[in-house]
Amino acid sequence: MPITSTLDILKDARERRYGVGAYNVLSLDQAAAIIRLSDSLEAPVLVTVPAVLEKYVNFSDLGAITRSVAQKCSIPVGLHLSHGKDIATMQRCIDAGFTSVMIDGSALPFDQNVSLTREAADLCHRHGVACEGELGAVGSATGEVKSTMTDPDEARRYVEQTNIDIFAVSIGNAHGFYKGIPKLDFERFNQIKTALFSKPDVFFTLHGGTGISPQDLKKLIEQGCPKICIYTEMCGAGKEKAFDYLARHPEYGGTTDVPELFKAILDGFLDVVKFDIDVFGSAQKAKCSVVPGININSSMIEDIVKSVINKISK
Ligand SMILES: [Zn+2]
Numbered sequence: 375m376p377i378t379s380t381l382d383i384l385k386d387a388r389e390r391r392y393g394v395g396a397y398n399v400l401s402l403d404q405a406a407a408i409i410r411l412s413d414s415l416e417a418p419v420l421v422t423v424p425a426v427l428e429k430y431v432n433f434s435d436l437g438a439i440t441r442s443v444a445q446k447c448s449i450p451v452g453l454h455l456s457h458g459k460d461i462a463t464m465q466r467c468i469d470a471g472f473t474s475v476m477i478d479g480s481a482l483p484f485d486q487n488v489s490l491t492r493e494a495a496d497l498c499h500r501h502g503v504a505c506e507g508e509l510g511a512v513g514s515a516t517g518e519v520k521s522t523m524t525d526p527d528e529a530r531r532y533v534e535q536t537n538i539d540i541f542a543v544s545i546g547n548a549h550g551f552y553k554g555i556p557k558l559d560f561e562r563f564n565q566i567k568t569a570l571f572s573k574p575d576v577f578f579t580l581h582g583g584t585g586i587s588p589q590d591l592k593k594l595i596e597q598g599c600p601k602i603c604i605y606t607e608m609c610g611a612g613k614e615k616a617f618d619y620l621a622r623h624p625e626y627g628g629t630t631d632v633p634e635l636f637k638a639i640l641d642g643f644l645d646v647v648k649f650d651i652d653v654f655g656s657a658q659k660a661k662c663s664v665v666p667g668i669n670i671n672s673s674m675i676e677d678i679v680k681s682v683i684n685k686i687s688k
Contacts, residue, residue, distance in 0.1 A: 377441050378450035380474035381539055382657075383418050386450075386659070387600035393591065393654030396420040396454055396579070397647055398605035400430050402439045403636075404643055406476060409440070411644050413447035417656040420474075422603065424456040425463050437470035449660035454506075456581075456603065466495055468501045474540065476506035484509075484528060491536040499537070506538055510544035512581045515552040521663045526569040533573050540577045540601065547582040550606050556582075558590050560597065567598060577601060584610075588653040593652060604650055612642035636673045 387394045395412075397419070399405040405421050412419035423431050437453060444451035455467040455475040464475045477494035479487035492509040498505035509532045510524030524543045533541055543566055545559045562579075570576060579601035580586070580594060591602060605633050615638040623631060651657050 375448060377444045377473060378452055380420060380454060383450045384453050384600045388598060390659060391596055392656045392659050393595040393602045394418055394420055394600055394656060395650050395654055396422045396601050396603045396649065398422045398424055402425050402435055405436060405439055405642060406443045406642060407640055408647055409443045409447060409451050411647055413449045415448060415651050415657040416660040417651045418450040418660050420452045420454050422454045422456050425458045433466050433470040436474060439575045441471060447617050461497060462493060464497060472503065474504035474506060478508050480508040480511040488532060488535050489648040491538060504539040506540035506542060506579060507538040508542035512544045513548050515547055515548040515550040521548050524566055526565040527565045530569040533570055533576055540579050542579050547580055549582045552585040556586055558594060579651045591653055602654060608643040611646050612639040613641060615642035
């Protein structure tokens, strides 16, 4: 199907209480492989690229590949920019056909964050693209970049003043590998949700999904956070697979080994995606439109087929 609006993907996920993986990619083949894997499991998916990876991934090419592969699949696929820092980057993504973009002004003082985010949201909305913003700061798990928890009252003012569609919160989550066991502050999450009662359409997202326990991720999804960002875990698994391949092939250096090395890294990425689709409960949640305007999901199709077989066999 054609590339799908990020908000439509998140709306269905929030209504039916499953999570959508927002998987960072650092190459075009990873994007294609993640979409195909998700398609084989009938799981809606968001392909994501962080702004800092633009030197490795051409945004225009990523847009073209995502559209082309999505068209051959039957799942909703969205394309998202993560941690954009300036309006020019967001414009490049919009031009490339991204369905949502994030502006990250979380390191700025409150008023400057609001002003930058509002400008970004206005730009996005003029082009029919969703905008994500962040308040409080999701730092690094190692502590090098400090985290600041999202304040519920500031959250209300931030969302009302910026008009964003997706809200990245800092509730004990961080980027990278955690040193200890991360603990999400569910009480704070619910206080933020309550504070945003005047903006019920805003979607929550959790950055730094790597290392959060499956139980906590499921609980957060159940409580209304449908978008979960994953990256570090994929890199770790890809690196492990590559090192494992090299250890088993000490003669490495011949040209025939290079494709195997690439494949090992990709396999590591895909193992994580497959695991997370299971945790998020997104398998078999993709809708297919058999009659224009009427959406039914795979379990409904199964019910219909069963009832027809029943009738025939009687
Ligand atoms: Zn992030």
